[in-house]
Amino acid sequence: MSVYKRIELVGTSEESWEDAAQQAVDRASDSLRDLRVAEVEELDMVIEDGRVQAYRARVKVSFKYEG
Secondary structure, three states: OOOEEEEEEEEEEOOOHHHHHHHHHHHHHHHOOOEEEEEEEEEEEEEEOOEEEEEEEEEEEEEEOOO
């Protein structure tokens, strides 16, 4: 039997929402083992002077809990 933990991350990108979500998963995989599922919860943009400066993706990531 396995137990999984979920955490929320916010990835950012100057390119796209997809890249922002990928950034969050890539960073999580640097320190978490056995990532299982990533759910995109919310998408938004940072706007300055009427222009999009960054895309942000709020992502919930689950991984196998070992402790």
